[in-house]
Amino acid sequence: MSRTLAIGDIHGGFKALQQAFERAEVTEKDKLIFLGDYVDGWSESSQIIEFLIEISEKQECIFIKGNHDVWCEDWLSFEQGPDIWLFNGGKSTVESYKDYSLEELENHLVFFQRMKPYHIDEQNRLFIHAGYSSMHGPEKEVYSSNYRWDRTLWETAVAMDSKLQKNSELYPKRLLLYSEIFIGHTPTLDIGMTTPANKANIWNLDTGAAFTGALSVMDIDTKEFWQSDPLPSLYPDEKGRNK
Template sequence: MNRTLVIGDIHGGCKALQQAIERAEVTSGDRLIFLGDYVDGWSESSEVIRYLIEISKTQDCIFIKGNHDAWCEDWLSAEQAPDMWLLSGGKRTVESYAGYSSEEMNVHLEFFQRMKNYYVDDQNKLFIHAGFASMHGPQKEVYSSNYRWDRTLWETAVAMDKKLTKNSELYPKRFLLYNEIYIGHTPTIEIGITTPAHKANIWNMDTGAAYTGALSIMDIDTKEFWQSDPLPSLYPNENGRN
């Protein structure tokens, strides 16, 4: 049976990506939904993009754009490299592109430009990098940057009284728009969880691969998940994102 697998933030960890895909025993019939932040952190950002471009030629893939990807896209298109980006892992991403031809970099730029802000499947499940603030859903969002930066969706889910049900007047209206919501962006290790974290109807797939955690991939139907080794063990001579 073909599966739909969702993958959390990669942050330049190509070794972890390949390991997680191998451990999940991904087949050509599986659909892969990536939640963004492919770059910035470990030393293989350009290798991650090259790998994703290759597998997308034979695999059904959906790529969501994260905030770090938007930064990298700006750099590839106009060589804009703000200090905030360079200090947030961008410097290592720039270094990973040393030796690339302009043609190769244009291929990568086009890949970033094709990424989606969010995706809703036929089961009314939303896949978005960070979140949204509008009570009417991401399509009504005033600031499109919220797709890549919003943390209020996850913070609300974490802070909610566990006894609240969907029938309660206090249940967040945003949550009722979708059967499930899959996000990345805010590492689960911040609340002491090293695996995909489930709060209300939200699944957070960012298990801290940019820092001390592992990269996670999960079957959205069965909720079975697989993880790479913790990234520091795969890149022992690096520090990841500071």
């Protein structure tokens, strides 16, 4: 039986991705939707991209582009990256690419360029890395960078009164546009949760893999999820993005 699985932010943690996939018993029949931020943090960013390219040739995959992926794409294009990127995990990504040929780098660049800003499925479920600010949805977003940077969508859902009904005039119009919204970008650790968090109709799958948390994979229909071990235990000699 095929499933549709959503995968949270990976941040260079290839061991975590492999472990989570093993625990979820992922097969080639499963459709995989990755929510972005594949790189920056732990030491295996380039290995993750290589793996994702390989599995995309075997099964249906959708790759959403995150803010860290934009930074890496720019670096692959121009061979230089901003200090803010290097400070936020980019150094480990650059190091992971040190033995790659120009042809291999070009192949990875093409992969980044083909990533989607967001995806809407047949059941009107939205998959986006961060969020959007327009009350008319991401299609009407003035600043496309919000797809990768916006936190207000998640902050709104977290701050909402759980008793607020959808037919209320106060219910955020942005949230009424989709049956469900799946995001990453803002670690659930920020609200004290180590597992995927549900607020209003948003599911946040960034469970802090870049820091002290785990990587999460979720069946979007059943909401069953699987997690890796916390990333620091898989990379005991590294800091990831922990300062």
